[in-house]
Structures are given as C-alpha cells and as structure tokens.
Amino acid sequence: MSTLRIIVVGGGIVGAACARSLVRRGGQVEIIEAGDGPGLHGATAAGMGHIVVNDAEPAGLQLCLLGRKLWREDAPPMNPDDGFIESGTLWMAEDQHGLDNLSRAADRLATAGVTAHLLEGAALFDAEPALSRDLIGGLQLPQDGVLYAPAAAAALVAESRRLGATIRCRTRVTSVEENRVVFAHGESMVADAIVIASGLDALELCPGSENCIPIHPREGHLAITTRGTCIISHHVVEAGYQKGAQGEEDEAVACAVLPRSTDQLCIGSSRRPRRAGGLDSDLMERIIHRAERFIPGIAGLPIIRKWTGTRAASADGRPLIGLLPGSSSLWVAAGFEGLGITQAPAAAELIAASIFDEEPVIDPTPWDPGRN
Ligand SMILES: Cc1cc2nc3c(=O)[nH]c(=O)nc-3n(C[C@H](O)[C@H](O)[C@H](O)COP(=O)(O)OP(=O)(O)OC[C@H]3O[C@@H](n4cnc5c(N)ncnc54)[C@H](O)[C@@H]3O)c2cc1C
Known part of the structure; x- marks a missing residue:
C-alpha cells in the first residue's frame, strides 16, 4: 500500500473526484477548501448537472464518455433526488x-x-x-443523464473520508511550490504530490503557469x-x-x-x-x-x-489535466468550461494514474497542461 502524501487544493466536483480516486489507491489525502464545504462554491455550486456525451471534438468525447460511464457505474452513495438519473x-x-x-x-x-x-x-x-x-x-x-453536483461533490468527499482522507475547510491556499502549499495565514504544508483543482483561478496558484494554456x-x-x-x-x-x-x-x-x-x-x-x-x-x-x-x-x-x-x-477549449510543465510534484485539473461535472471522474482517474505511475485508461496527451 502506498503512503504517498497528497494535497488536493479545491473541494469542487473535480477536487472531490480526484480525492476519491487518490485515496482509493492508498494515497494519504488531505483536501484544502477555501469555502465552507465541498461543492458549495465555484462552478460546482452554480452548474446545471447535465451528464452528457458531447461530440464537439474526438478527445473531449472520450473524456465525456469515460466520465458518464463512471457516474453511471461508480457514483458515491447519494440521496435519490440528487444522484444520477438516466434522463437521456x-x-x-x-x-x-x-x-x-x-x-x-x-x-x-x-x-x-x-x-x-x-x-x-x-x-x-x-x-x-x-x-x-x-x-x-x-x-x-x-x-x-442529470445529477445535482453540489451533493455529488459532498458525497465524493464523504466516501473519501470513509477511506481515510481528511478535509480542511475555510482554508485558502495562497501559493504553491514544489511539494508545498502555503496558506493565507502563512502556515505551509508539505506533500509528495499536490493536485491543484481550484477552478477558475487554478493557474494563479501554479508556478510556471505562463507555459500553460490560459x-x-x-x-x-x-x-x-x-x-x-x-x-x-x-x-x-x-x-x-x-x-x-x-x-x-x-x-x-x-x-x-x-x-x-x-x-x-x-x-x-x-x-x-x-x-x-x-x-x-x-x-x-x-x-x-x-x-x-x-x-x-x-x-x-x-x-x-x-x-x-x-x-x-x-483558450483551446480543452481542460488542463496532468503534471505541470517542468514540475515533478504539481498536477493541475482545471478549465472544464461547461463539462466539468460530466468529466470530473474521468479527469480524476487520469490524475491518479499519472501520480501512481499507472497506465491511463484513455490517452492523456490532449489535456497536457503544457501543450502548445
Ligand atoms: C452556468 C453553468 C452551467 C453548467 N452546466 C454544466 C452541466 O450541465 N454539465 C457539466 O458537466 N458541467 C456544467 N458546468 C461546468 C461545471 O460546473 C464545472 O466545469 C465544474 O463544476 C468545475 O469544477 P471544479 O471543481 O474544477 O471547480 P469549482 O467548482 O469552481 O471548484 C473549485 C473549488 O476550489 C475552491 N478554491 C478556489 N480557490 C481556492 C484556494 N486558493 N484555496 C483553497 N480552495 C480554493 C473553491 O472554493 C471551490 O470549492 C456548468 C457551469 C456553469 C457555470
């Protein structure tokens, strides 16, 4: 069993899904969330919750397809009013x-x-x-289908916590360095791997983000x-x-x-x-x-x-999912536009496969944060 210490910055649907995929692999996971709780802020709190296979471009279709499959087959336990419904x-x-x-x-x-x-x-x-x-x-x-994303994020975090993850709410990360996150009050925390899933402002936390698609x-x-x-x-x-x-x-x-x-x-x-x-x-x-x-x-x-x-x-319509260019300990999962609820579990599996050096289930290169 791995003893990798992993920090996930952000408790939106993407951070929550990453936490579950990582803790399932034996990671020692801590989620850091600026707001009051998982799924209560950012795009996750504001989105619709359509789980959709969008065929706008071939790579995106594969990410949607994997995301939908995981929501259908592997959603965390949820209240039936909030969970995945196959509406079509x-x-x-x-x-x-x-x-x-x-x-x-x-x-x-x-x-x-x-x-x-x-x-x-x-x-x-x-x-x-x-x-x-x-x-x-x-x-x-x-x-x-459809699901209620704030409840889904909370359920993913609840499942992660049952498996040993922890969450720290009302704690804002102000900067990230190799193997370290720094909090608003000056304290910092070290980790073997850091996943930056803080939504819209994720790149502001990423060192070297000038080499990423904006x-x-x-x-x-x-x-x-x-x-x-x-x-x-x-x-x-x-x-x-x-x-x-x-x-x-x-x-x-x-x-x-x-x-x-x-x-x-x-x-x-x-x-x-x-x-x-x-x-x-x-x-x-x-x-x-x-x-x-x-x-x-x-x-x-x-x-x-x-x-x-x-x-x-x-800027190119594709999310950024993977290791930051030039880094060995910082991963990013952000930029999902209107498909992040659908794609969150798929992105989480790609991030976890990369951190744990596994063969990814789909080709991750279209989402490389350092692509041109
Ligand atoms: C109007 C609208 C409709 C949508 N409809 C759909 C839909 O039908 N289907 C679909 O698949 N997608 C939809 N989306 C897109 C989807 O909501 C997003 O892609 C998804 O929620 C992004 O999740 P996230 O976890 O990356 O970011 P967020 O949900 O923004 O979560 C980021 C989290 O990080 C925290 N955070 C931010 N900065 C820090 C920091 N410095 N330190 C600590 N924590 C921090 C925030 O508080 C927040 O909880 C919609 C979006 C909108 C706005």
Missing part, C-alpha cells in the same frame, strides 16, 4: 440544416460506439410530447422552477448549443432545460466572456424566451431562483 439528452433541430448536423453527429457517435437515435417528425414528439410541434427532428442519447471566465445565467413543474423527461438542448459552448462570441443564448428528479426544471443557458456578476434581467428574459420557443408554456412556470455562475474556459 434530446438535441432538437428547428430546420433541415439542424437535422443534417444532428445526423452527422449521430454518425460520429456511432463510430465512437455511443448509443444515439435520430428521431424525425412524430418520433420526436413520442419521445418528448411537450416540445413545439414545428420542430423537425432530434437526436436522442438515452444514456446521458483559462478565461465565461459567465452563465440559470433559473429553476418550483416543484410540480417538470413537464419534460429528457434534458432538452437546441442543436446550435455547442456552437455557443465553443465560440468566443460576445454573448450566446441557447435553450438547454434540465429535468430534476425533485419535479423541477433548471432553465438555461447563456455564455459570455466574463466573471459572473449580478443577474442581467434582459439576458434572463432572452433565455426564458428561447426555452419557450422549444417548450411552449415553460415561460409561464413559476421560478423560485435565478443565478449566475462562471465556467473556467481554456
């Missing part, structure tokens, strides 16, 4: 061009061995009766309805959503609506390049209006909360 995803096409794009996506997914069904005409409304009748088709990924903030607005309003069963997304997810345009709004097992709907989504600020009511209005175009009646449902969050978007 339904990508919706407004016109022939959109359907052609979905048809090409279906081919790519089939090549990668992912189950997906192209639905045309009435088949779309059989799958999801609440959709607008002028849509011409959709792509269904039945094994995608990470930029990308804001999103979301709203959640009251209980008793869940009028769809799939996570429904408009076909153009991925464009907004990848683009650097000033602002993108697209319909993405997530059914929660609490009988609520989480309504999104927007992207704009900045840190989350207060609510922009015009933007929120546009999101609801866009959702209404695909799901008639949704705009009339009572909303109990609206909020903003910040995605950590790397």
Whole structure:
C-alpha cells in the first residue's frame, strides 16, 4: 500500500473526484477548501448537472464518455433526488440544416460506439410530447443523464473520508511550490504530490503557469422552477448549443432545460466572456424566451431562483489535466468550461494514474497542461 502524501487544493466536483480516486489507491489525502464545504462554491455550486456525451471534438468525447460511464457505474452513495438519473439528452433541430448536423453527429457517435437515435417528425414528439410541434427532428442519447453536483461533490468527499482522507475547510491556499502549499495565514504544508483543482483561478496558484494554456471566465445565467413543474423527461438542448459552448462570441443564448428528479426544471443557458456578476434581467428574459420557443408554456412556470455562475474556459477549449510543465510534484485539473461535472471522474482517474505511475485508461496527451 502506498503512503504517498497528497494535497488536493479545491473541494469542487473535480477536487472531490480526484480525492476519491487518490485515496482509493492508498494515497494519504488531505483536501484544502477555501469555502465552507465541498461543492458549495465555484462552478460546482452554480452548474446545471447535465451528464452528457458531447461530440464537439474526438478527445473531449472520450473524456465525456469515460466520465458518464463512471457516474453511471461508480457514483458515491447519494440521496435519490440528487444522484444520477438516466434522463437521456434530446438535441432538437428547428430546420433541415439542424437535422443534417444532428445526423452527422449521430454518425460520429456511432463510430465512437455511443448509443444515439435520430428521431424525425412524430418520433420526436413520442419521445418528448411537450416540445413545439414545428420542430423537425432530434437526436436522442438515452444514456446521458442529470445529477445535482453540489451533493455529488459532498458525497465524493464523504466516501473519501470513509477511506481515510481528511478535509480542511475555510482554508485558502495562497501559493504553491514544489511539494508545498502555503496558506493565507502563512502556515505551509508539505506533500509528495499536490493536485491543484481550484477552478477558475487554478493557474494563479501554479508556478510556471505562463507555459500553460490560459483559462478565461465565461459567465452563465440559470433559473429553476418550483416543484410540480417538470413537464419534460429528457434534458432538452437546441442543436446550435455547442456552437455557443465553443465560440468566443460576445454573448450566446441557447435553450438547454434540465429535468430534476425533485419535479423541477433548471432553465438555461447563456455564455459570455466574463466573471459572473449580478443577474442581467434582459439576458434572463432572452433565455426564458428561447426555452419557450422549444417548450411552449415553460415561460409561464413559476421560478423560485435565478443565478449566475462562471465556467473556467481554456483558450483551446480543452481542460488542463496532468503534471505541470517542468514540475515533478504539481498536477493541475482545471478549465472544464461547461463539462466539468460530466468529466470530473474521468479527469480524476487520469490524475491518479499519472501520480501512481499507472497506465491511463484513455490517452492523456490532449489535456497536457503544457501543450502548445
Ligand atoms: C452556468 C453553468 C452551467 C453548467 N452546466 C454544466 C452541466 O450541465 N454539465 C457539466 O458537466 N458541467 C456544467 N458546468 C461546468 C461545471 O460546473 C464545472 O466545469 C465544474 O463544476 C468545475 O469544477 P471544479 O471543481 O474544477 O471547480 P469549482 O467548482 O469552481 O471548484 C473549485 C473549488 O476550489 C475552491 N478554491 C478556489 N480557490 C481556492 C484556494 N486558493 N484555496 C483553497 N480552495 C480554493 C473553491 O472554493 C471551490 O470549492 C456548468 C457551469 C456553469 C457555470
């Protein structure tokens, strides 16, 4: 059994997943979290919780696929209202061009061995009766799903603690050196390996981060309805959503609506390049209006909360997962944009394989933090 001493900086979904993968290998793991508890801050507290195999690019698809597999087969024990539900995803096409794009996506997914069904005409409304009748088709990924990320992060940490990990909350790391983290009050702690999973600001802690792909903030607005309003069963997304997810345009709004097992709907989504600020009511209005175009009646449902969050978007659209360039003890796992909940368990396995010198389950080179 290894006695590697490992510090994980950050108790978001990525840090929590890393902690579990590391403690399972016998690491002596301590999580350092600036906030009050795991999953309560950062993007994890603000995200939607769609577990999705996104085919925007081949390497990302593999990371999503592994992440989804691990959520399906190896999620920590959770309250059924919060845990993984196989809702499926339904990508919706407004016109022939959109359907052609979905048809090409279906081919790519089939090549990668992912189950997906192209639905045309009435088949779309059989799958999801609440959709607008002028849509011409959709792509269904039945094994995608949803979960509640703050609870998932807490459950991963709880499982890690049962296996011997510890967590220190309300403790901010101010800098990281080889084999050492330094805290806000000046104290420091040594370790054999340090995993920097502190979200948006991760690179600020990383020595030599000028040699890494930069990470930029990308804001999103979301709203959640009251209980008793869940009028769809799939996570429904408009076909153009991925464009907004990848683009650097000033602002993108697209319909993405997530059914929660609490009988609520989480309504999104927007992207704009900045840190989350207060609510922009015009933007929120546009999101609801866009959702209404695909799901008639949704705009009339009572909303109990609206909020903003910040995605950590790397400059080339791929997360940074691996050993920092020039370092032998510092790993980073950050920059997951809108897919970090899906990809967290996969990233954790890559980090753990690297630290424990194991053969990785998928090729880690696309996520090398020092790539050009
Ligand atoms: C609006 C929105 C919708 C989204 N929807 C989805 C979705 O449907 N599906 C999906 O897969 N992903 C989604 N995402 C993305 C996902 O939420 C993130 O990629 C993921 O939560 C990132 O997790 P993380 O652990 O890397 O970072 P974070 O969740 O930001 O966690 C970082 C943690 O580190 C702590 N920390 C920060 N600095 C320090 C420090 N110096 N010292 C100690 N601790 C520190 C923070 O307090 C925080 O707890 C969405 C994101 C947003 C904003």
